[in-house]
Amino acid sequence: MTPLASTGASADPTPSRSATLAAAQEKVVYHVNDATRARMALRNVQNHITADPDAKIVVVTHGAGIDFLLNGAKDDKGQAYEAQVAGLKERGVGFRVCRNTLRGRNLGDDAVIIDAEVVPSGVAEIGRLQAREGFVYLKP
Template identity: 30%
Template sequence: MTSCNAQSKKAEVNQKHRVVFQMNSNDPQSQKVLINNIENIKETWGANVTIEVVAYGPGIEFVMTEKSAVAEGIAIMIKNGVIFVACENTMAKKNITKEELIENVGTVPSGIVEVIIKQEQGWSYIKGGI
């Protein structure tokens, strides 16, 4: 009984996971919760997980150098392989330039479309925030 559970847990940890987070809130507490969630996932699965965070709408502030409540945390996570992207549609509507984004944050044409594509590819979806 125990060895079967141990084998199952070992297989689960060694499996490659893919998780996409949607961030569409500019609430500082939501930003902190999302960072904590990512830290917990990375702590559990380490290199066996790929994480992408898609920021759009009011959530674009999450990845902006001057507006993010967790800019330092995002910079550290990027160095640890977490992917952060901003919606170009939102950027255009709000007149935000790439220079206003935290260093190494990428962009996608449409944030919501990016989330849909990831889900269609089998990624686990989590709505960021509280």
């Protein structure tokens, strides 16, 4: 019988940590708290999901970052954000809006486009996604 070491085979059938990580779904939370960065953030998300269609991406907004997810919001070129957000949602991207920010502006949940979900706190949602669900953090 030939020893395993001489054949290059491993006696341990358990996948290596690096193989497991390589096979794991990429999970990324994009943090947007500045309205002037919304277009860039959406472009980054579009590029990301195109490069890795299986990635799980969530965009979490609070403060001025919620502006592009409000009904009727348009970019500096007059283009509505809603269609781009809807297209990304169809590809599995999630969008979350901070209820604390809405309340601070005297806005109700109905001020938010249909493709976004309102969460109690944007920063708490980012923390939850990172700590409990293993998301990595990106801030465009």
